[in-house]
Each structure stands twice: as structure tokens, then as C-alpha cells.
Amino acid sequence: MIDLALSDEHRQLAATIRDFAARELAPGVPEADRSATPDPELFAKLASLGLPGICYPQRYGGAGLDWIALGLACEELEYVDASCRTALSVHAGLCATGIYQWGTEEQRQRLLRPLAEGRRQGCFGLTEPDAGSDVQALRTQAVREGDAYRLRGQKVWISMGDFADYLLVFATTDPARGGHGMSAFLVERALAGPGLRTEPMKGKYGLRASDTAVVYLDDALVPAANRIGEEGEGFKVAMSCLDSGRFCVASGAAGTVRACLDMSVAYARQRHVQGQEIGRLQLVQQMIAGMSRDYDIARLLWLRAGWLKNSGQRSSRESALAKWVNTEAARRAADDALQVHGATGFSEECPAARYLRNSRATLIYEGTRELQTVLAAEYALGYRSDRPVRRALPPWPDEEPAVAAGDVAVAASG
Numbered sequence: 405m406i407d408l409a410l411s412d413e414h415r416q417l418a419a420t421i422r423d424f425a426a427r428e429l430a431p432g433v434p435e436a437d438r439s440a441t442p443d444p445e446l447f448a449k450l451a452s453l454g455l456p457g458i459c460y461p462q463r464y465g466g467a468g469l470d471w472i473a474l475g476l477a478c479e480e481l482e483y484v485d486a487s488c489r490t491a492l493s494v495h496a497g498l499c500a501t502g503i504y505q506w507g508t509e510e511q512r513q514r515l516l517r518p519l520a521e522g523r524r525q526g527c528f529g530l531t532e533p534d535a536g537s538d539v540q541a542l543r544t545q546a547v548r549e550g551d552a553y554r555l556r557g558q559k560v561w562i563s564m565g566d567f568a569d570y571l572l573v574f575a576t577t578d579p580a581r582g583g584h585g586m587s588a589f590l591v592e593r594a595l596a597g598p599g600l601r602t603e604p605m606k607g608k609y610g611l612r613a614s615d616t617a618v619v620y621l622d623d624a625l626v627p628a629a630n631r632i633g634e635e636g637e638g639f640k641v642a643m644s645c646l647d648s649g650r651f652c653v654a655s656g657a658a659g660t661v662r663a664c665l666d667m668s669v670a671y672a673r674q675r676h677v678q679g680q681e682i683g684r685l686q687l688v689q690q691m692i693a694g695m696s697r698d699y700d701i702a703r704l705l706w707l708r709a710g711w712l713k714n715s716g717q718r719s720s721r722e723s724a725l726a727k728w729v730n731t732e733a734a735r736r737a738a739d740d741a742l743q744v745h746g747a748t749g750f751s752e753e754c755p756a757a758r759y760l761r762n763s764r765a766t767l768i769y770e771g772t773r774e775l776q777t778v779l780a781a782e783y784a785l786g787y788r789s790d791r792p793v794r795r796a797l798p799p800w801p802d803e804e805p806a807v808a809a810g811d812v813a814v815a816a817s818g
């Protein structure tokens with residue numbers, strides 16, 4: 405039976421991350437956004453709390469907690485700013501999941517462990533200039549030469565690409581086979597040679613406190629031992645990574661809705677017009693009621709997807725649905741929060757405009773709003789169903805956690 409109740413450990417973990425994010429991250433976000441300068445210490449700060457490996461077993465260097473713990477972390481980080489959540493979700497949700505789910509035991513020890521321990525930062529390189537929603541159109545090629553592959557191509561819009569030590573990159577090993585010819589590679593910056601170069605993309609509309617990179621692959625070297633899954637399994641690897649990535653985006657979006665609700669309630673209780681709090685005005689109440697409704701829906705949807713992941717079941721439909729509904733809710737909440745604040749909301753003094761700009765990114769990445777709509781329709785119409793994948797996520801607990809959730813965070817932050 406589905407059980408969405410949070411344990412005391414989960415609640416304690418959320419409170420610890422909330423306090424940490426308010427103290428350590430929030431003060432720097434407005435300036436990072438204004439100057440479009442990502443915090444170079446962000447990942448180290450997240451690592452100081454044990455977050456990079458929060459949902460991975462301790463035998464792979466993780467904290468031994470579960471997917472709900474990762475969801476709570478995403479929600480609390482995005483409550484402060486979506487850029488903080490993006491750093492965690494591309495690392496833990498997109499990059500590390502691929503190795504955990506599709507890597508061999510040797511790869512989990514050699515490649516997942518440094519990611520989970522926060523000693524290496526990961527990113528996810530799928531999108532290309534001519535291959536976004538149409539993933540199967542990708543052109544980056546991987547050519548085998550003895551014990552290595554040479555990667556040639558270009559990736560764009562890669563979150564944290566300039567900071568990442570490990571880049572999970574998708575390339576074709578057999579262009580004639582389309583999607584069936586795609587393979588996944590963990591590119592180690594330290595081993596890739598001069599053929600790997602990254603550079604920041606400037607002038608973004610939102611998520612300005614997050615790094616977004618172009619990745620140039622001009623004969624970048626990858627040991628054959630770093631191919632994740634078999635040749636030709638890259639599309640399946642990418643899609644299962646996106647299941648976890650969308651879960652992170654969905655749980656993060658709940659944080660935006662809650663942040664917008666909290667700032668709107670606070671303002672509506674202190675701003676007076678015609679001698680009364682604007683919170684007494686029905687049309688203002690309508691906006692606040694919508695945020696309150698959407699927060700509960702958003703929270704329930706990501707919890708359901710997390711519960712499925714914990715029990716080792718496929719969550720493709722539920723993660724995609726949560727991502728679609730929650731990111732739309734976040735955009736609506738940010739727009740309404742700005743409106744509740746009147747002209748104040750239109751200035752940099754109020755964070756609502758930043759939340760609105762950030763929320764637009766979440767309607768685009770990890771499957772656009774339109775793609776999620778198509779997926780929802782196809783599931784409903786029976787054109788699509790979730791078959792078991794060759795490498796399912798292990799049910800949680802994959803091992804007994806040696807420490808409670810609260811202890812991990814508290815010990816690491818102390």
C-alpha cells in the first residue's frame with residue numbers, strides 16, 4: 405500500500421537543510437542572479453551537508469538515505485533558488501543515477517563513489533544544437549580505438565558543465581541505427597585531454613545563478629571502461645536518468661510554490677489598502693488559495709513518484725506527470741506572487757520576478773511542457789506503457805542505513 409507519510413528522520417533532515425540553505429545559500433543568491441555569476445563554492449557547500457550522495461547506498465559512498473530524502477533536499481534548496489536545486493539534481497538525479505542504475509559493480513565503486521562522496525561533481529550532456537526534444541537526432545560520435553573512445557561533437561545548455569569533473573555524455577557508436585546506436589560515456593575531465601573544452605553560455609533569461617555550458621568534444625578521450633551500459637543502450641540510459649531528473653525538478657518546483665505562497669502571505673498580511681490588509685480582498689485570496697492548493701498537489705505528486713522509486717518500481721509516468729504539473733504550478737505561483745506584491749513585485753527588491761524567470765527554465769529542460777503533455781496523453785490513450793527496464797533501480801533500503809537521516813545532515817554540517 406502506498407505510504408506517503410514522512411518519518412521523523414525525514415522531517416529532521418528537511419529542517420536541517422532548510423536552516424542551512426537560509427543561512428549559507430540564500431544571502432548570496434540575489435547578487436549571483438544579478439551578476440549572473442554562479443557560486444563556485446556551491447557544490448562544496450552541498451557536499452558539506454552530505455547531499456551529493458544522499459540517496460545512494462553507503463557501500464558506494466552515499467548517505468544511505470532514500471529518494472524521498474533527495475526530494476526533500478530539492479524542495480528545500482529550490483525554496484531558496486532553483487539554481488541551488490539544479491546543481492544537486494543534475495549531479496545526483498541525472499549523472500549519478502546513470503552509473504548507479506546502469507554501471508557495473510566496478511564502475512559503481514570507481515565512478516559513483518567519488519560522486520556520492522562529493523569529491524567529484526557531475527553533469528549530464530544530452531542536448532545538442534540540433535537535438536533537444538528529438539534526442540535521437542544527436543550527432544556526437546564515439547569512435548572506438550583500442551581501449552578508448554574518441555568523442556567528437558558539441559553539447560549545449562549543459563547545467564554545471566563548466567564545474568563538472570565527470571560529464572555523462574551521450575554519443576552515437578552506430579549512426580546507421582539512430583536511437584539504437586546511441587551509447588553513454590562518463591567523460592572524466594582529467595583524462596579527456598585537450599579535446600574536451602567547456603565554456604559558459606551568457607545572457608540567460610533565468611537561472612542566472614546556475615552555470616550553463618557549451619561542451620566541445622574534439623577527439624575527447626574516454627576509456628572504454630567508462631562506457632555506461634552496452635553499446636546501443638545509451639537511449640535507455642538517458643531516459644532512465646531523466647526519470648530521476650524529472651523527479652528532482654518536480655520536487656524542486658514544490659519549493660518554488662511554497663516560497664511564493666510564503667512571501668505572498670507575508671506581504672498580504674502587512675500591505676494595507678483602503679484601511680485593510682490586502683489579504684482580506686477576495687481576488688488576492690484567490691491567488692493565495694491557488695498557491696496553497698498547488699503546493700499540496702505538487703507535494704503529493706512528487707512524494708508518490710519518490711515512493712515508487714523507493715520500492716524499486718518504474719516511475720516514468722509518475723515522474724513526468726509530477727514534473728509537468730509542478731513546473732506549471734511553480735510558474736503560476738511566481739506570476740501570482742509578483743501580482744500580489746503590485747509594483748514592488750516588479751522590482752529587484754522582491755524575489756518574485758527571479759522565481760518567475762527561473763520557473764520558465766523548468767518548463768523547458770528535462771522534457772519541455774509540450775513533451776510532458778504528449779507523454780501524459782499517450783499514457784492515457786494506451787499508446788505508451790512502462791515495461792520493466794533491463795536495469796531497474798534497486799528497491800530501497802538497498803542496505804540498512806547505519807545512521808539516521810537527521811544525523812547525517814547534522815553531523816556533516818557541524
Ligand SMILES: Cc1cc2nc3c(=O)[nH]c(=O)nc-3n(C[C@H](O)[C@H](O)[C@H](O)COP(=O)(O)OP(=O)(O)OC[C@H]3O[C@@H](n4cnc5c(N)ncnc54)[C@H](O)[C@@H]3O)c2cc1C
Pocket residue numbers: 494527528529530531535536537538560561562563564611616765768769770771772773774775778
Ligand atoms: C537553463 C537550461 C538548462 C539546461 N540544462 C541541460 C542539461 O544539463 N543537460 C542537457 O542535456 N540539456 C539541458 N538543457 C537543454 C534542454 O533539455 C532542452 O532545451 C530541451 O530538451 C528542449 O530542446 P530544444 O531547446 O532544442 O527545443 P526543441 O526541441 O527545438 O523544441 C522547440 C519547441 O517545439 C516543441 N516540441 C518539440 N518536440 C515536440 C513534440 N514532439 N510535440 C510537441 N511539441 C514539441 C517544444 O516543446 C518547444 O516548444 C537545458 C536547457 C535550459 C534552458
